[in-house]
Amino acid sequence: MNIIDVEVWPLHLPMAPHTPVTVGGETSAAHTLVRVMTDSGIHGCGEVFRLAPAGACALIEHELKPMLLGQDPRQIELLWDRMYRQSFRYGRAGIVLHAISGIEVALWDILGKASGLPVYQLLGGASRVRMPVYASMHKYAEPAHAAAVAVRCVELGYRAIKLHQRDVPSVAAVRAAIGPDIALMLDASGAWSPRVALRMAHELSPFNLEWLEEPLAAMDDYDGLRWLRDRSPVPIAAGENEYTSAGFRELISRRAVDVVQPDVIKAGGLSVCRKVAALAESFDLDFSPHCFYYGPGIAATLHLCLATPRARYIEINPLDLEHEFMLPGMRPVDGYLAAPDAPGLGIDFDLPVLREHRRSFTC
Ligand SMILES: [Mg+2]
DSSP states (O other): EEEEEEEEEEEEEEEEETOTOOTTOEEEEEEEEEEEEETTOOEEEEEOSSSSSHHHHHIIIIIIIITTTTTTOHHHHHHHHHHHTTTTTTTTTHHHHHHHHHHHHHHHHHHHHHHHHBBBHTTTOOSSSSSEEEOOOOOOOHHHHHHHHHHHHHHHOSEEEOOOOOOOHHHHHHHHOOOHTSEEEOOOOBBHHHHHHHHHHHGGGGGOOEEESSSSSSSTTTHHHHHHHHHHHHHHHOTTTTTHHHHHHHHHHTTTOOOEOHHHHTTTOHHHHHHHHHHHTTOEEEEBOOOOOOSSHHHHHHHHHTTOOOOOOOEEOOOOSSOSSSSSSOOOTTTEOOOOOOOOOOOOTTTHHHHHTTTOOOO
């Protein structure tokens, strides 16, 4: 079996207009999809992190695709190594790893389809039949608005909620509105100095948070994060902006976090995230991948988590799309995503939707 083409599909799709948890002003979103085509008739579906889509498209078309044409797509580690080594002078992180990740996920989809097995079987087998999820809420201007959306998420079946608020009154309002039995996390998305983050952690402590995510503005300040983790009454989480097992080696071996959060379509793909899960296991840390996707990104995250016993949650964007572009769409039911049983990732693209919403870039 050989690769005969690598297609990139940059999309811009509307969100559902009346979704009950819509945040003001957000009416559409970008998605970048990949199809790896083979001469056997099997194709693989992948997804690239959504930011900087024109750059990712050009990189795949002009740099990565020529490395892959004519190669056996089932040699995933070998092809990953080739893409990484031939791009390291300008890569090793960021957009280059986003593009490699999107292709790598498609290669696993091909391997699963060619083997007749779901990807989680290839990763070691399912450790459960469904994965718990949490609603990753957007950021709201008023505590009352955040509390109302959190209540709506609970009504929709979510049993865990993550906030992107940066103020104590919002967390207090949400906790009062949802009660003590719903798990609650807070994501600062890189906001504070270590000392301010420690003060916030103490002020947030009464609200029983599962974790405080990316508290520090300086993303590479592992020493600062370790300083904070040693003192914080709230567990510290990070990892969605780390790349490759080498990046996670720093985060984990310096004992800078309690919860490790790789992103499958940023960090390097399923192979990298499996290695990161092994690192997390060796340091007895929690594992809860970042995921804010509707396409193969969420499918790959589900397969990874099913095969990783210490995986805690899958992150879900609670806003609905107007049209799903992946079949079947992966939306949670009663706070869980069920294990698919079809070969590969168990999904395919809805090509008429892709064609209708395709963006074009000049490379
Ligand atoms: Mg985050």
